[in-house]
Amino acid sequence: MTTVRTTPATRGSLRHPQLVSRICIGVLVTILFVLPILYVLMIAFESPKHFLNSPLTPGSVIASNFSQAWSQADLGVQLLNTVLYSVVASALSTFGGLLIAFPIARRLLRGHSLLYTFMFVGLFLPFSVIPLFAEARMLSLYNNRPGYILLHVEPGLPLAVVLLTASIMSVPGELDEAAWMEGAGYLSYLFRVIVPLVRPAPGGPPGSAGSGRARWSATPSGCP
Amino acid sequence: MEILLDVTQSPDGRLTGTARLPASRHALVFSGVMELVASVEELCGSSSPAAGPGGRAAPARARPRPARLLSQGSRLTMWAGLLVALAVYLLFGIVPMLGNVVMSFTDYTELPGAPVHNVGFSNYTAMGTSNAPGFTQAVVATLVFVVAVTVGQNVLALLFAHRLQATGRFAALGRVLVFLPIALGVTIVGLLWILIFNPQEGPAASFLHLFGLHSAFFGSSGWALPLVIFVQIWQNAGFSTLVFIGGLRAIDPQIYEAAGIDGIGAWRRLRRITFPLLAPSITANVLLAVVGAFTTYNLIYVLTQGQYGTQTLGMLAFNAAFGTAEANLGYGAAVSVALFLMTLIVALPLMGLLRLRERRLLG
Numbered sequence: 001m002t003t004v005r006t007t008p009a010t011r012g013s014l015r016h017p018q019l020v021s022r023i024c025i026g027v028l029v030t031i032l033f034v035l036p037i038l039y040v041l042m043i044a045f046e047s048p049k050h051f052l053n054s055p056l057t058p059g060s061v062i063a064s065n066f067s068q069a070w071s072q073a074d075l076g077v078q079l080l081n082t083v084l085y086s087v088v089a090s091a092l093s094t095f096g097g098l099l100i101a102f103p104i105a106r107r108l109l110r111g112h113s114l115l116y117t118f119m120f121v122g123l124f125l126p127f128s129v130i131p132l133f134a135e136a137r138m139l140s141l142y143n144n145r146p147g148y149i150l151l152h153v154e155p156g157l158p159l160a161v162v163l164l165t166a167s168i169m170s171v172p173g174e175l176d177e178a179a180w181m182e183g184a185g186y187l188s189y190l191f192r193v194i195v196p197l198v199r200p201a202p203g204g205p206p207g208s209a210g211s212g213r214a215r216w217s218a219t220p221s222g223c224p
Numbered sequence: 225m226e227i228l229l230d231v232t233q234s235p236d237g238r239l240t241g242t243a244r245l246p247a248s249r250h251a252l253v254f255s256g257v258m259e260l261v262a263s264v265e266e267l268c269g270s271s272s273p274a275a276g277p278g279g280r281a282a283p284a285r286a287r288p289r290p291a292r293l294l295s296q297g298s299r300l301t302m303w304a305g306l307l308v309a310l311a312v313y314l315l316f317g318i319v320p321m322l323g324n325v326v327m328s329f330t331d332y333t334e335l336p337g338a339p340v341h342n343v344g345f346s347n348y349t350a351m352g353t354s355n356a357p358g359f360t361q362a363v364v365a366t367l368v369f370v371v372a373v374t375v376g377q378n379v380l381a382l383l384f385a386h387r388l389q390a391t392g393r394f395a396a397l398g399r400v401l402v403f404l405p406i407a408l409g410v411t412i413v414g415l416l417w418i419l420i421f422n423p424q425e426g427p428a429a430s431f432l433h434l435f436g437l438h439s440a441f442f443g444s445s446g447w448a449l450p451l452v453i454f455v456q457i458w459q460n461a462g463f464s465t466l467v468f469i470g471g472l473r474a475i476d477p478q479i480y481e482a483a484g485i486d487g488i489g490a491w492r493r494l495r496r497i498t499f500p501l502l503a504p505s506i507t508a509n510v511l512l513a514v515v516g517a518f519t520t521y522n523l524i525y526v527l528t529q530g531q532y533g534t535q536t537l538g539m540l541a542f543n544a545a546f547g548t549a550e551a552n553l554g555y556g557a558a559v560s561v562a563l564f565l566m567t568l569i570v571a572l573p574l575m576g577l578l579r580l581r582e583r584r585l586l587g
Contacts, residue, residue: 025387025398032458033401039427040416096312099305108302117572122317124515124567126560127541130332130553131323132316154316157309166508186298187305 084145089152096153097160098190104161105168106176116165122158171197321564328558347558356555361533362540366518366566369453369536373517376457378509381464389469399469403462410459414526417455418442448532452524459523460516464509471505472498500585507578514574518567537563 044065100119104112132151133142141147171194179189328347332340350356388398405413421428421441432439441447475498483493521538524530529547530539541563545556 021387025384026394029384029398029401033404036416036420037404039420043419096309099302099309100313103302103306109306119313120575121568122313123512124519124564124571125317125321126324126557126564127521127538128320128324128557128560130545130557131320131327134323135316135320150312151316154312157313157317180295180298183295185295186301189298 085149085152089149090156092149092153093156094160094164096157097164098194100157101161101164101168102190102194105165106173116161119158119161123162168194324557325561327554328561330554332553332557343554347555348562350555351558351562356544358535358540359559362535362537362559363566365449365533366536366538366563368449369456369520370514370517370570372450372453373456373460374510374513376453377461377464377513378506380457380461381468381509384461384465385468385472388465389472399466402465405459405461406463408459410522411526413455413459414523417451417458418527421451442528443532445532448528448534452527452534455527456517456520456523460513464513467509467512468502468505471502475501503578503582503585507575507582510578511571511575515567515571518563518570537566 045063100115103109104116104119109115136142136147136151139147141150175193176189179193184192329342329344330340331343331347351359384398384402388395388402408416420426423429423438423440423443426441428441429439439447442451479497479501480493483497488496519538521530521536521542524534524536524539525542528534530536530543535543537559541556541560543556544559545553
């Protein structure tokens with residue numbers, strides 16, 4: 001996809017400002033996004049002593065910070081938990097989102113737009129960690145992995161529904177009808193046709209949702 | 225409308241679909257995410273057209289007409305799936321929220337054995353009075369935060385999207401970099417900027433030293449709120465950028481070609497063509513930024529704990545419930561309900577307004 005969509009007459013006059021703005025954006029991205037991340041990487045690889053003495057310059061590269069984190073902070077278990085909670089819970093909330101989004105996108109329900117608004121409101125429900133705790137205790141979901149995963153599914157649902165509804169709407173409805181004619185089952189149709197067509201979605205939106213936009217209720221502390 | 229779809233049925237009866245998604249106006253939010261995947265693939269040099277961000281379909285197409293499920297079994301499966309997923313949402317989203325509402329009418333303190341009283345609306349009527357300090361300041365801080373973040377995030381994202389929509393590895397690298405903060409998560413993002421704005425010899429402090437200036441950054445009441453706004457924008461601009469890129473790529477290039485033949489200048493093209501046709505992406509981005517800014521408390525907690533004028537309503541709700549020794553969960557719950565209502569009052573009419581604008585611009 002080209003950016004130059006001008007006629008030859010105007011192209012010459014545009015080339016110079018375009019080059020300037022391209023350099024500007026390069027500098028902006030470097031200052032805002034590359035340097036901060038490089039700085040933290042630099043700190044991660046230098047000794048605490050060197051960091052305290054001269055925080056701005058790179059020291060000799062050491063890896064002991066990582067082995068220390070691994071042993072002291074139980075990083076191994078925490079990494080496993082992070083992967084478990086983010087991957088499994090994202091997959092589940094994407095699947096749940098798909099089950100809600102498809103009937104909304106295809107208007108298979110009478111109150112489809114009401115249901116959509118209901119799910120949209122889920123993006124900003126008040127954080128309710130204490131009632132959630134009480135509920136999790138009551139349902140024996142507290143302090144165990146399956147429970148924690150289940151509690152992590154819900155926060156990803158609203159964004160998954162919002163994003164998947166939009167993407168399913170762009171898949172032509174004629175496709176459904178052809179598939180129903182062929183006798184395709186509901187779930188096999190979702191998995192064989194809709195999921196491949198909206199493939200980047202599983203993991204994508206809820207994954208970023210899980211890390212970036214999760215509500216407080218999603219992160220009760222004191223779990224394994 | 226351009227149909228870029230190809231469905232085949234293999235001999236064993238499997239349906240396979242290969243398609244380039246037409247990026248219709250409804251798909252814009254989603255196409256942002258596709259954009260990221262395509263960028264990574266482009267960076268790795270394995271870009272396939274099937275995974276592309278969407279063809280250049282007509283900018284607006286009619287809504288798909290309602291489809292019908294033919295078989296009874298499918299209908300049953302659909303309802304079962306829908307109800308199970310909704311049950312999770314109700315059980316772990318709506319029910320705790322209602323519990324929270326109930327709690328907001330009590331003086332619950334979480335101290336074991338302490339009696340819990342029904343206090344009626346007194347947690348709500350206390351807001352803004354001297355009994356509950358910081359509420360009025362929090363409302364002001366929330367509004368400043370939401371407006372500044374929404375404007376800043378979208379302007380920056382539009383700027384990035386305009387330049388980074390191009391093909392080539394340079395732009396693809398830019399897209400991945402801009403999106404990186406979302407993937408890092410709140411805690412790491414917060415830690416990163418605390419290190420950079422470390423008042424003692426951090427990079428930002430050293431930079432100010434060059435001009436003979438000093439600042440406590442997150443520890444100064446003048447700087448803390450603008451810096452928290454900046455970090456919130458920094459973290460979320462990438463997501464908005466990808467949504468905008470999806471929108472920009474969905475605009476029919478023939479419109480630009482026609483404008484070029486008519487000799488319309490770059491600025492007017494941006495104002496008269498790009499901006500109106502981008503309306504659906506603007507709707508999605510503005511709403512997500514507003515909702516995100518209203519509900520943020522975790523980033524603020526990591527950066528300042530809500531001190532130095534950065535206590536928004538979300539942060540206040542957390543601090544009121546858990547922050548002090550004399551924690552009052554009832555009042556904290558009331559503040560979070562107030563925040564929810566405030567978000568609702570702003571977000572739903574805004575959604576209607578932006579949809580109306582879309583319809584006016586795109587027909």
